[in-house]
Amino acid sequence: MSLIYNHSPFEYKRFPTREVKVGDVGIGGLNPIRVQSMTTSDTTNTEATVKQILDLTNVGCEIVRLTVPSMKDAENLPSIRNELKKLNIKTPLVADIHFTPTVALYVVDYVEKIRINPGNFADKKKFAVKEYTDTEYKLELERIAETFIPLVKRCKENGVAMRIGTNHGSLSDRIMNRYGDTPAGMCESALEFIRIAESESYKDIIVSMKSSNPVVMVEAYRLLVSNFIQFNMNYPLHLGVTEAGNGTDGRIKSSIGIGSLLEDGIGDTIRVSLTEDAVHEIPVAIEIVKKYNDLWKKYLDKEKSIPVPDKISVKENTNYSEFRNPFQYSRRDSFSIKVGKYRIGEKYPIRIETAINISDFYSDDLLKIYQTRENAKDKLKFEIFSFLIQNEIELERLVQLKKNLPKDFVISANLGTFDSRILEYSNLLMNFEKVVCNPFHYNFRDDKFLSFIQELDKNDKSIEFKLVKEDLDSLPELLKLVSNFENIIFSLETNEILLDYRKLGFLLKDTKFPILLFSKFENSEKALYGSSIGLGGLLLDGIGDAVRIVIEDSKPEDSLFLSYDILQATRLRTTKTEFISCPSCGRTLFDLQDVTAMIKKSTSHLDGVKIAIMGCIVNGPGEMADADFGYVGAGPGKIHLYYGKEIVRRSIPSENAVEKLVELIKEKGMWKEP
Numbered sequence: 001m002s003l004i005y006n007h008s009p010f011e012y013k014r015f016p017t018r019e020v021k022v023g024d025v026g027i028g029g030l031n032p033i034r035v036q037s038m039t040t041s042d043t044t045n046t047e048a049t050v051k052q053i054l055d056l057t058n059v060g061c062e063i064v065r066l067t068v069p070s071m072k073d074a075e076n077l078p079s080i081r082n083e084l085k086k087l088n089i090k091t092p093l094v095a096d097i098h099f100t101p102t103v104a105l106y107v108v109d110y111v112e113k114i115r116i117n118p119g120n121f122a123d124k125k126k127f128a129v130k131e132y133t134d135t136e137y138k139l140e141l142e143r144i145a146e147t148f149i150p151l152v153k154r155c156k157e158n159g160v161a162m163r164i165g166t167n168h169g170s171l172s173d174r175i176m177n178r179y180g181d182t183p184a185g186m187c188e189s190a191l192e193f194i195r196i197a198e199s200e201s202y203k204d205i206i207v208s209m210k211s212s213n214p215v216v217m218v219e220a221y222r223l224l225v226s227n228f229i230q231f232n233m234n235y236p237l238h239l240g241v242t243e244a245g246n247g248t249d250g251r252i253k254s255s256i257g258i259g260s261l262l263e264d265g266i267g268d269t270i271r272v273s274l275t276e277d278a279v280h281e282i283p284v285a286i287e288i289v290k291k292y293n294d295l296w297k298k299y300l301d302k303e304k305s306i307p308v309p310d311k312i313s314v315k316e317n318t319n320y321s322e323f324r325n326p327f328q329y330s331r332r333d334s335f336s337i338k339v340g341k342y343r344i345g346e347k348y349p350i351r352i353e354t355a356i357n358i359s360d361f362y363s364d365d366l367l368k369i370y371q372t373r374e375n376a377k378d379k380l381k382f383e384i385f386s387f388l389i390q391n392e393i394e395l396e397r398l399v400q401l402k403k404n405l406p407k408d409f410v411i412s413a414n415l416g417t418f419d420s421r422i423l424e425y426s427n428l429l430m431n432f433e434k435v436v437c438n439p440f441h442y443n444f445r446d447d448k449f450l451s452f453i454q455e456l457d458k459n460d461k462s463i464e465f466k467l468v469k470e471d472l473d474s475l476p477e478l479l480k481l482v483s484n485f486e487n488i489i490f491s492l493e494t495n496e497i498l499l500d501y502r503k504l505g506f507l508l509k510d511t512k513f514p515i516l517l518f519s520k521f522e523n524s525e526k527a528l529y530g531s532s533i534g535l536g537g538l539l540l541d542g543i544g545d546a547v548r549i550v551i552e553d554s555k556p557e558d559s560l561f562l563s564y565d566i567l568q569a570t571r572l573r574t575t576k577t578e579f580i581s582c583p584s585c586g587r588t589l590f591d592l593q594d595v596t597a598m599i600k601k602s603t604s605h606l607d608g609v610k611i612a613i614m615g616c617i618v619n620g621p622g623e624m625a626d627a628d629f630g631y632v633g634a635g636p637g638k639i640h641l642y643y644g645k646e647i648v649r650r651s652i653p654s655e656n657a658v659e660k661l662v663e664l665i666k667e668k669g670m671w672k673e674p
Contacts, residue, residue, distance in 0.1 A: 003226075003322045003325065003326060003327075004226060004229060005222040005223070005225045005226045005264070005326055005327075006222075006225065006266060007265055009264075009322060009326075009499075009502050010499050010500075010502055010503050010506070011499065012263065012265060012292075012295065012496075012499060013265050014265045014292070014295075014296060014299075015225060015237075015264075015266050017029065017234045017235060017236045017237070018203070018235065018236065019031065019236075020161050020204050020205065020206055020235070020236050021159075021161065022063055022092045022094070022112045022113045022161045023090070023093075023112035023113075024090065024092070025063055025092050025112075027206055027268050027269050028206075028234075028235075028236030028237075028268040029236075030300065031268070032289075032297070033262070033268060033269060033289040033292055033296070034062045034063060034268065034270075035060060035061060035062055035063075035270060035271075035282060035286055035289060036061060036062060036063035036064065036065065036269060036270070036271050036285075037056050037061045037064060037065070037272075037278045037279075037281045037285075038064070038066070038096070038271065038278060039052040039053060039056070039064060039065070039066050039067075040277070040278055043066050043067060043068055043069075043073040043076060043077075043080075044072055044076045046079045047083075049066065049080055050083045050084060050087070050089075052064075052278060053080075053084065053089060053091060054087060054089060055278075055279050056091070056278055056279060056282065057089055057091045059279050059282045059283065060282050060283075060286055061091065061282050062091070062092075063091065063092050063093075063112075063113070063269070064092070064093055064094065065093075065094040065095075065096050065271075066080075066093060066094070066096065067096045068095045068096060068097060068100075068103055068107055069098065069099075069100070070100070070103065071100075071102070071106065073103075074095075074103045074106045074107045074110075075106075077095070077107060077110035077111065078110060080093075081093075081110055092111075092112035092113060093110075093111045093112055093113075094111060094112070094113040094114065094115055094163070095107040095110075095111045095114045095115065096115045097114060097115060097116050097117075097121070098117055098121075099120050099121075101121060101122065101147050101148075101150075101151060104116060104151050105150060105151055105154055108151070108154045108155055108158050108160050109158065112160060112161065113160060113162065113163060113206075114151070114155065114160060114162050114163070115162070115163040115165050116148075116151070116162065116163070116164060116165065116193075117165055117166070117167060117170055118164055118165075118166055118172070118189045118192065118193045119166065119167060119170035119171045119172045119189060120170055120172070121144075121147070121193075122143065122144045123144075123172040123173065123174065130173070130177055131177065132174065132177060132178060137174070140174050141192060141196075144192070144193075145196045145199075148197075149196065149199075149200060152196065152197050152200045152202045153200060153202075155202065155204065156200065156201075156202045156204075161204045161205070161206060162197070162202075162204060162206070163205075163206045163207070163208060163238055164190050164194060164197075164205060164206075164208075165207075165208040165238070166186045166187075166189045166190045166207075166208065166210070166220075167210050167211070167242060168181070168186060168209075168210065168211035168212070168213070168216050168217070168220070168242075169211070169212065169242070169243075169626070171185050171186065171189055175188060175189045183209070183216060183219040183220035183223050183327065184223060186209050186211075186220045186223075186224075187209070187220060187223050187224045187227055190207050190209070190224065191227060191231075194207070194233065194235070203235070205235045206235060206236045206237070206238050206268070206269070207224065207235050207236075207237055207238065209221045209224055210240050210241065210242040211241070211242060211257075212580045212626060214241055214253055214256045214257035214260075214536070214540060214569060214570065215329055215540055215570065217241055217257045218257060218260055218261060218537075218540050219326075219327050219328060219329070221237065221239070221261050221266055221267075222261075222326050222327055223327045224237075225237070225266055226327070236268035236269065237266055237267050237268050237269075238267075238268070238269050238270070238271065239257070239258045239261055239262070239266070239267040239269070239271075240254075240258065240270060240271045240272070240273055241253050241256075241257035241258065241272075241273065242273050242582065243273065243580045243582045243612070243614070245274070245275055245579050245580065245581045245596075246274055246581065246593070246596060247276075248528070248565060249565065249569070249579070250272075250273075250274045250275065251272075251274075251528060251529075251532075252528065252532045252562075252565050252566060252569050253569045254272045254273070254274070254284065254288070255288055255529050255532035255533050255536065256532050256536030256537065256540065256566070256569050256570060258270050258272070258288055259288055259529070259532065259533030259536070259537065260498065260533060260536065260537030260540055262288070262289065262291075262292045263498045263534075263537055267292075270285055270288065270289060271285070272284045272285045272288070273582065275592050275593060275596050275613075276593065277593075287529055288529065288533075323505060323506045323509040324505075324542055329540065329542055330542050331542040332542045332543050332544075333512060334346060334512045334513065334514040334515070335486055335512040335513075335514070336348055336514065337462045337486065337488070337489055337514060338462065339351075339384055339410060339412070339434045340408065340409075340410030340411075340434075341408050341410060342383055342410060344489060344514050344516070344545050344546045345489070345512075345514030345545040346514075348545075349572075349573050350539070350545060350573055351383055351384060351545065351546040351547075352382075352383050352384070352546070352560065352564065352567075353383070353384040353385070353386045353412060353516070353546060353548035354383075354384070354548075354556050354560050355386045355388065355548060355549075355550040355556070355559060356385050356386065357387075357388065358387050358388070358389070358394055358397060358398055358401070359394075362401070363401045363404040366401070366405065366409075367405060367406075367409075369382065369556060370382055370406075370409065380560060380575055382556075382560060383410065384410045384412055384434070384546075385409070385410065385412065386411075386412040386414050386436070386548055387412070387413055387414060388414045388416050389413055389414060389415050389418055390417070390418055391418060392418075392421075392425065395413070395415075395418075395428055395429075398411070398413060398432075399428050399431050402431050402432065410433045410434075411432045411433055411434075412432065412433065412434040412436055412464065413429060413432040413434070413435050413436065414436035414464075414466070415437045417441065419436075419437035419438055419441050419442060420441045420442050422435075422437050422442055422449075422452070423442075423448055423452060426452050426455065430455070430456070430459050430461065432461065433461060434464055434489075435456065435461065435462075435463050436463075436464040436466050437463065437464070437466065438466050438467060438468070438471070439465050440467070440471045440474065440478075444478055444481065445481065450481065450482075453482070453485055453487070453488070454485075456487060457487045461487070462487040462488070462489060463487060463488055463489075464489045464490070465478070465488060465489070465490050465491070466491045466492070466493060466518070467490065467491070467504070468492070468493050469492070469494045469496070469500050472492075472500070472504065472507060475504075475507050476507065479507075479508075479511060483511065488513050489513060489514045489515065489516050489545070490504060490508060490513050490516070491515070491516040491517070491518045491548070492518065493520070497517075497519055497531075497533075497534025497535065497538070498533065498534045498537045498538055501515070501517065501534075501538050501543060502538070502543065505541075505543045514545035514546070515543060515545055515546075516544070516545065516546040516548060517534075517538055517544040517547045517548070518548045518549075519531045519534055519535055519548075519549050519550070520549075520550040520551075520552075521549075521550070521551055521552070522551075522552050522553070523552070523553065524551055524554055524558055524562075527549060527551045527554075527559070527562060528562060531549050531562060531566060532566055532569070535549070535566055536566050536569060536570055539566070539567070539570040539572055547563050547566070547567070549562055549563055574607060574608045575607050576604065576605075577600075577603055577604050577606045577607060577608075577609050577610075577611060578610045578611070579596065579599070579600060579612075579613060580610060580611070580612040580613070580626065580627050581596045581612070581613040581614075582613070582615055592613065592615050595613065595631070595654075598658050599611065599613055599631060599661065602658055602661075602662055603661075603662070603665070605672070605674040606665070606670065606671070606672065609628050609629070609665070609670050610626070610627040610628045611627060611628065611629050611631065611661075612626070612627035612629070612631065612632075612642075613630075613631045614630065614631070614632040614633065615633050627642075627644075628643070628644070628668075628670065629641070629643060629661065629664060629665060629668075630642030630643075631657065631658075631661055634650070634651055635651065637653060638651040638652065638653065639651075639652045639653075639654050639657035639660075640652070641657070641660060641661055641664055643664065643668060648664065
């Protein structure tokens, strides 16, 4: 199988797709990356639904999706349309269909796009285990085609677009039995429906590969694009992390999954799924796509005229070099180095460095922070402190400060531009567990410099070579000189974090030097999105043995918490409960925001436990397979509780359901007292 899924792992270029019109809004082709969301109201409630569409449109939402679970909901669409017309709202509408092909056929007359889920459009998930022969599998596809083709024909006649939206949590039993609960199964699920649509010469299709797990999501989209290249398909892609949750966690998880794919050049429209009011999703989505839409505008302005592609033009070439499998997570192989009481690299946990400004902190302040977090029950401990040293006065001050701190207090001395004089202060630098310098600021070919590295090693210290982008071309020469050392870690300061660190990883592919991921931002909001996309995307690629996030004008705790949150979202270090909660919609059978808050209040201290909170059963059973416990709406005022993918408590009254969930966690031996 070809590893190609984009133009290059190291350079940004948007993947070429055909244009699909959703009303007057174009997706793919030469259009910017579109932002969309979904109403949370009951679709039979015209007033509430119209108000939400208006509110979403006013904050920049370009396409709005409505859930249409029944014929009763479908029959109210004309009423919604009439009210929108009175208000002169022309935002395209999408009907979200699950389980009901007859409803899908009806709504085609009233919307610009229809979303179907190939996992449940013509199938009902029963978690049945069955081995299919090739003949039986073919007969199943013929049965599906019989149900699906009438909808394809109606969409074609009406000029209505379609999203074939695969969800990791709702793959059909047929797909599960042949491909498993895998990205390959997700891709094949969509490709089967695409092929049926193409048999009717219908190509107004947009495709999605959503999962609550960013690792699975990214792998699935990359694999899908690789299949598109193989089969000469060029359908636009809708990106989203489903059931991302709320608050900071939901924004980080969405940024990692969506942003890392946008960095790959993949994605034509996005939806951020938060367990919050829908209008809160749009500013997040706009922030995520801004960089890529700005780049796209510059590209179009420069090129002036670009033909819309009919076929995929990405081909294998000598400039496309892979050093990892982009379709399956595997941590980059490295040896470990010792930094004080910690080891970085190999199979040790991803370590966290916290930047401290020496001019703002004295030993008493540091000790207080350190002890507070060391004693914290949530395990968000400071590990390594990084001090930026700009001159010899600050260096001497840091040496004195170190003497007043506990012996196990780990300090990384970052010499900044002061590193050109590194050998003048080599004796002072031996006081610290790690020294950070740029070897290209000094004559690294000098034997004295190599002797200094040896001396660090003798004293059980390590050195971090912090490069800038321009140094990468000269890196092979440096590697020849230091190849026999094992106390070295590499980092990189760049604005193109994900792409340039991949270049560093590629250049280090024949070595086992560990890599520290570094990012620097002026405020917390930029750090949240930029670090989630850059560092989070690299961690999904298996690149990175430590992280250091610098947020100017913020407290050390801010970067510490963000680092832990990113590691939690990438499932590389679990330090708190993981909540997989869907955004509310018209199918939701309870108040998701209130219930999520109640469950978090009772269970947020259970680090390592995954709890899914689902408003209905559309994705519930499947997502339960990725969670330890599930809380799923089963009917008005009724809740099903899951353990894994198995229902273990049925139709519990909602007023008792949170209490019963806690009882279930205790019963399964995963409870601990807060």
